[in-house]
Amino acid sequence: MKYPGLLEHDVARVEESRKLNLVVGGIVLDVIRTCLGPRGMDKIYIDVLGDDTCTKHGGAFLRKVDLKLPAAKAIIEGVNAVDTHVGDGTISAAILIGMLLKKSEELMKIGITPPTIIRGYEKSLEFALDILDEIKRKEDITNKEIMHRLATSCLAGKAITSLVPEEIDIASIIVDAVCSITNFQKKEIDVDDIKVEEKAGNANGIQLISGTVIDKTIDSSAMPRSIENARILLLNEPLEMMRTKTDEQIQINLPEQMALFLDQEKFDIRAKIKKIINSGANVVISRKGINDIAREYLAKAGIISIRRAKMNDLLWLEKSTGAKICKSLDDISEEELGSAKKVYEKNIGGDKMLFVEECRNAKSITILLRCNSKRYLDEFHRDVLNAVYVLRNFIENPFVVRGAGSTEAIIANRIRKQSTTVEGREQIVIEKFADAVEEIPITLAKNVGMDPLDTLTQLRSKYANSPKNVLKWYGIDSEKRKVSEISPDQIIEPVVVKEQVIKTGIEVTNMILNVNDIFMRDEIDNTHCHIDGTVHAHHDGGTAHNHFEQEGLEQRQMHHYY
Template identity: 80%
Template structure:
C-alpha cells in the first residue's frame, strides 16, 4: 500500500532544526561580543541603498541585520525588549543568550534532555535573582553624584564620551536635563519629555535648551527674529483656503464675481488673523498651513508665525510652555496661551532653527546634539537615550550594583555553590548556567586585551578565598587590565538592567530550546495586489496572468507590485 506524502511539494522540513537553532545563537554571540565594554569595537552595516550605520550598540546593529531563521529573529526580539524596557544591557543579553544556547549544545551531547535543561535554567534564574536581591544597595534617587556615576558608567567607551571634549561636561548636561523634569513625588520620568535634536556642527556646541527647539524657520522675512516674553498660540487648523473633501462647484458668471470671491477669501483669512492678534498672542505655531495674507498681517503686527510644524513638536510645546492647542480661532481662551521668556531664530549648522527658551516650570526640554558626521550624530542620539533610560530606571527603582563584570562574577559564584543542593541532572545544567553568565566578565577582559583563561582562574580564585558572609566585588579593571576589587561608587549600574537582561536571556534560550522541528514553505515571488483588493501570487512571473483579461486590454485594471 502506498502512503501519500504528508507535506506539499512547496513545504520542506528542516532536518536537525534544534542543532541549527543552537548554532545560530553561537554565530550571533561571536558577531556581537567584540563590541562589549569600554574597549569594544564598532560595527558597520551597509543597507540595500548603500547607506551605512556605524555603531557599537547591540540593539541598533541587530535591528539592522535582516535574518531569516526564526531562532535569530527571537534573539533580536529579546535584545529589543531589553533595549525598550531598560535602555541598556543589549549586548549583555545577546552574550547570555548565545552562551546559554552554546552550553545547551554541550548538555544535549551529554544526553541531557531539553526539558531537563529548561527546568535547570529556570532554577538557575531563581538563584541569580535571589543573589541580586542580596547584593543590591539602595541609594537616594535625588543624589546627583550617583546619577553622575551611573551616566559615566553607561557612556564609558561610547562615541559620545570619546568624541565630546571633557570641558563640555556632557554627563552633567544629561543629569541636569533629567533632574529638571523628574517628578520625585511619584518617582517617575517620561523619557519622551526630553526632545533630542541633531544638527551638524562642532561637538563643543552641544547644549541643553530649557524649552523646545524646532527644526524650521520663521515664515516671513519681515517678521521679527526674536521676541521677549512671548505668548504662544498653538493651532491645529489652517489659515488658508482648503480644498473640500467632496466634489463641489462654484459658478462664476462675470469678472466681478471672481473679484468678490477672491476678496471674500482674503476677508475670511484676515478675520482669523485679527482674532489671533487681538488675543495677545505674538508667536503662532500651526500644524497646518498659513498663507501669505495671514503672514503679511502677522508681520505688520510684530507676530512670529511658523507653519506646518510636526504634531510631536506641538506636544513638546504644550509640555514646555504650558500652552494648549487652540480648539477654535473664533474663541481663543487665555488658558490656551503658553509663555516663554524668549523665542528666537538661530542659524545652526547652516540651517535656521526656532528656539522657544526660558519656559517657566517647563515639563519638556531639548538636548541639541552637534557633531561633524551624520553617522556619529545617530550614535550620539542612541547613547544619550541610553543614559536617559538608565537614570529613569534609577529614579523608579533606586537600587544599584557595581559594574566591570563583578555582579555577574558574584552571581556565577553563588549559583555554582547552590547547584550542589540540587539533585539529578539539573545540577549540571545550573553549573553550565554559571559558566554562561561568567562569559560576560570574560568577554570584557578579552576586549581590553587580557587573557581569558588567566582572567577566569583569577576571578574564581579570588571569590573562593572570600570569607563566608563577606561581600567582595572583584571585576575587570579595564584601565590597568587586571582583576581587582571594584571600589564603591566608581563603576555602578542599575539593578533593573541586570534583572532584565538575565530574565530575557533565560526566556529566549528556553523558547528556542523548546523548538524541535521547523517547517518552511517555499517563498513565492511576484506576489501582487490588484486595485480591487485581490491579492495573489504565481510562479511564472505573471506571463500567463489574465485576471482581468475578460474585460479587454483597454479596460484592464492597474497592477501594483510590491
Template identity: 40%
Template sequence: MAQNGQPILVLPEGTNRILGRDAQRNNILAGKVLAETVRTTLGPKGMDKMLVDGLGDIVVTNDGVTILKEMDIEHPAAKMLVEVAKTQEDEVGDGTTTAVIIAGELLKKSESLLDMDIHPTIVAMGYRQAAEKAQEILEDICIEDIGKDTLVKVAMTAMTGKGTEKAREPLANLVVDAVQQVEEDGVVDSDHIKIEKKDGAVVEDSTLVQGVIIDKERVHPGMPKEIENAKIALLNSPIEVKETEMDAEISITDPAQMQAFIEQEENMVKGMVNKIADSGADVLFAQKGIDDLAQHYLAKKGIMAVRRVKKSDIEKLAKATGAGVVSNIDDLSADDLGDAGIVTEKKISGEDMIFVEKCKEAKAVTLLVRGSTKHVVDEIERAIDDAIGVVAATIEDGKVVAGGGAPEIEMAKRLKDYAESISGREQLAVTAFAESLEVVPKTLAENAGLDSIDSLVDLRASHETSPYMGLDVFNGSVTDMKEAGVIEPKRVKKQAIQSASEAAEMLLRIDDVIASTSTGQPDMGGMDPAAMGGMPPMM
C-alpha cells in the same frame, strides 16, 4: 506505509523541515553566531561595526540593538534573539549586547548538556530555576544610595566606549539634568526629552535647552527673529480659508462681485489673525498650514509664526510652556497661551531653527547634540539615548549594581553553591547557567586585550571578600567597582538575565522547524534542504 502505494502529503511540496536534534543544533548554532557577531562590541574597549545597506548608507556603531536591527537577518531562531535585544532596548535602553551574549552562551552550554542525553525540557527547567535564583542574588547585592553623583556615574558608565569618551562627563551631567527636569512623581517619560542633532561642531558644544528646539524657520521674513517673555499659542488647525464641504459653483456677473468675494476671503483670514493677536499671543506654532495672506497679516501684527510643526513637537511645546493645544481659532483665549523667557530663530550648521527657551518649570527639554560629522553625531545620539534610559531606570527603581562584570561573577559564584543543593539533572543546567553568566567579564577581558582566564581567576578569588569587585579594563586589574564609580541600574541586569534565559528556554524546546516556501524561503542555517531532512511523506 503508503495507501495503495501512494504517499500522503500533508504539507505542500517543497516545504523544508528540520526534525529533532538537527532542529535544536541548528537553532543553537544560529544563537551562537549572532552572539559572536556582537560580542566584540562589549565594554569600554569594544570595537565598532560598520554596516552598509543596499543603498550604500553607512552606520558605524557598537550599540548592540542598532547592529542587530541593521543586519538583514533571515534565520528564524536568530530573529528571536534580535527580539531579546529590542525588548532590552525598550525596557531599559542599555545592556542589549549583554542580553544577546548571555543568551548565546546559554545555548552554547546547553549543547553539551544535550550531548549528555539530558532532555531539553530538563535543561529549560534548570535554566528557569537558575534565572529566578539569579534575580534573588541580584536583589541582595544591589546598592540603594541614589544621589545626583550616582546618576552621573550611571550615565557615564553607559556612555563609556561609545564615541563620547572625551566629553562623557559634561554629556552625563546634561543627561541627568534633562531626566530630572522631566521626572514627575518618580516616573520619567523619556518622550519628553527631545534629542536634536547637528554636525559641524565639537561634542563639547552640546547643550541642554530648558524648552524645545523646533527644526523649522519663521514662515515670513518680516516677522521678528527674537521675542522675549513670549506668549505662545499652539494650534492644530490650518490658518486659511476653508474649502466648501461640497462642490459648489458661484455665478459672478459683475467685476465688483468678484472684488467683494476676494475681499470677503481676505477679511476671513484677517479675522483669524486678529483673534490670535487679541488673545495676546506673539508666537504661534501651527501643526498645519498657514496661508500666504495670513503670513502677511501675522508679520504686520509682529507675531512670529511657524507652520507644519510635528504633532510630537507640539505636545512637547505644551509640556514645556504650559500652553493648551487649540483646535479652533474662535476658542483661543489668553488662558490657552504658554510662556517662555525667550523665543529666537538661530542658524545652526547652516540651518534655521527656532529655540523656545527659559521656560519656567519646563516638563519637556531638548538636548542639542553636536559632533564633527553626521556619523559621529549619530553615534553620540545613540550613546545619549542609552544614558537617558539608564538614568530614568535608576530614578524609577532607586537601585544600582556595580559594573565591570562584578554582579555576573557574584551571581555565578552563588548559583554554583545553589546548584549543589538541587538533586536531579537540573543541577547540571543550573551550573551551566552560572558558567554562562561569566561570559560577560570574560568578554570584557578579551575585548581589552587581557588574558580572560587569568582575569576570571582573579575575579573569582576577589569575590570571596567583596561582591563589588570587577574588572578595570583600562589598567587590567581587579578593582572595587563601587569605589571606582562604575555602576549600572539593577534593571539592566535584571532584564538581560530574564530575556536571555526565556529566549534560550524557548529555543531549546523547539524540536521541529517547518518552513513554508510560499512566503520566501528563510535561510535555514545555510544547509541544503535535503540535508535537513527535506519533507518526508506524512503517512
C-alpha cells in the same frame, strides 16, 4: 526531508532542527560580543540602498540585520525586549543567550535532555534573582552624584564620550535634563518629555535648552527675529483659504466679482488675525498653513509666526510653555496661551531654528546634539536615550550594583556553590549557567586586550580567597587592564538592568530549546496576482501557465508581478 503523500510537495522538514537552532545562538554571540565594554568595537551595516549604520548598540545592529531563521529572530526579539524595557544591557543579553545555547549543546552531547536543561535554567534564574536581592544597594534618587555616576557608566566607551570634547560633560547635561522633568516625590518620569534634536555641526555646540527647539524658520523677514516675554498661541487650524472636501465651484462673470472675492478672502483672514492680536499672543505656531496675507498682517502687528510645525513639536511646546492647542479662533481663552521668557531665531549648522527658552515650570526640555557626521548623530541620539533610560530605571527602582563584570562574577561564584544543594542532572545544568554568566566579564577582559584564560583563573581565585561574610566586588579594570576590586565610586548600574538581562536570557533560551521540529515551505520568487485578485505562483516560472484569455490581445487582463 520531503514526505510524499503526507505533506505538500513544497513543504519539507528540516533535519536536526534543534541543533541548527543552537548553532544560531553561537553565530549571534560571535558577531555581537566584540561590541561589549568601553573598548568594544563598532559595527557597520549597509542596507540595499547603500545607506550605512555605524553603531556599537547591540539592539540597533541586530534590528538592522535581516535574519530568516526563527531562532535568530527570537534572539533579536529578546534583545529588543531588553532595549524597550530598560534601555541598556542589549549586548549582555545577546551574549548570555548565545552562551546558554552553546552550553545547552554541550549538555545535550553528554545525554542531558532539553526538559532537564530547561528546569535547570529556571532554578538558576531563581538563584540569580535571589543573589541580586542580597547584593543590591539602595541609593537616594535625588543624589545627583549617583545619577552622574550611573550616566557615566552607561556612556563609557560610547561614541558620544569619545568624540565630544572633554569640556562638555554630556553626563551632567543628561542628568540635568532628567532632573528637570522628574517628579521625585511620586518617582514619576516620562522619557518622551525630553526632546532630542539633531543638527550637523561642531560637537562643541551640544547644549541643554530649558524649553523647546523647533527646526523651522520664522515665516517672514518682516517679522521680529526675537521676542522677550513671549505669549505663545498654538494652532491646529489654517490661516488661509482651504479647498473644500467636496467639488464646489464659484462662477465669476465680471472682473468686479473677482475683486469682491479677493476682498472677502482678505476680510476673513483679517478677522482671524484681529482675534489673535486681541488675545495678546505675540508668537503663533501653527500645524497648518499661513498664507501671504496672514503673514503680512502678523508682521505688521509685530507677531512671529511658524507654519506647518510637526504635531510632536506642538505637544512638546504644550509641556514646556504651558500652552494648550487652541480649539477655536472665535474664542481664544487665557488658559490656551503659553509663556516663555525668550523666543528667538538662531543659525545652527547653516539652517535657522526657533528657540523657545527659559519657560517657567517647563515640563519638557530639549537636548541639542551636534556632530559633523550624520551617522554619528544617530549614534549620539541612541547613546543619550540609553543614559536617559538608565536614569529612569534608577528613579523608579533606586537599587544599584557595581559594574565591570563584578556582578556577573558574584552571581557565577555563588550559583556554583549553590548548585551542590541540587540533586540530579540539574546540578550540572546550573553549573553551566554559572559558566555562561561568567562569559560577560571574560568578554570584557578580551575586548580590552587581556588573556581570557588568565582572567578567568584570576577572577575565580579572587572570590575563592575572599573572606567569608564580606562582599567583595572583583571585576575588570579596563584602564589598568587587570582584575581588581571595583569601588562604588567607579562603575555602578541599576539592578533592574541586570534582572532584565538574566530573565530575558533564560526565557529566550528555554523557548528555543522547546522547539524540536521545523517545517518549511519552499520559497517561490515568481508569485504574482491577476487583475481579478487571484494570487498564485508557479515552480516553472509560469511558462506553462495560460495567463490570459483567448479572445485576443485587446481583451487580455493586466498581469502584475511582485
